[in-house]
Amino acid sequence: MPTESPIAQRWEVLHETLDERQRRLLVGVEAKVLGRGGISAVAAATGVSRVTIMAGISEIEAMKSADLAEDSTTAPKVQGTRQAGGGRKKIETKDETLLPDLLALLEPSTRGDPESPLRWTCKSLRNLADEL
The missing domain is CATH 1.10.10 (Arc Repressor Mutant, subunit A)
Known part of the structure; x- marks a missing residue:
């Protein structure tokens, strides 16, 4: 049951x-x-x-x-949920220098395999945001 x-x-x-x-x-x-x-x-x-x-x-x-x-002979109108292009824009489109600047900040303190996309750093998110 x-x-x-x-x-x-x-x-x-x-x-x-x-x-x-x-x-x-x-x-x-x-x-x-x-x-x-x-x-x-x-x-x-x-x-x-x-x-x-x-x-x-x-x-x-x-x-x-x-x-x-309304007249009962007309079908109800179907509307989309969201407006096309609505929502928050990606920050990369607003500031195109953001990613290169962030990588430049991470480079001196990055640890791990340079071939791996995973990056290890000892800098905190707050410190990185302040430096940017």
Whole structure:
């Protein structure tokens, strides 16, 4: 007999195949179906934050109200999760001299095989950041 709840079993099967929005909607639906105490139960079963579950419930309610306001013959619009090119840019693209400068700082105190990509140094991250 399985010891996991059905919610946890469904989550284990599905969560890796869903994007962020779909995950929020899934946990929101699960919590809404359970009713009172559903948010806590889903949070315990899936490990998802209660805030995320509440956001999923809000999105479901917003979709319901949008569906009621629109003509039922039109299909709902599918939107992407993230904007193309969104997110933090790599620091190497902002400062092209960063990697050569860092290697120059590490070179005098580097230990180990010079052919290996693994580098050993006695300098701390804080000291390296201050020197850069």
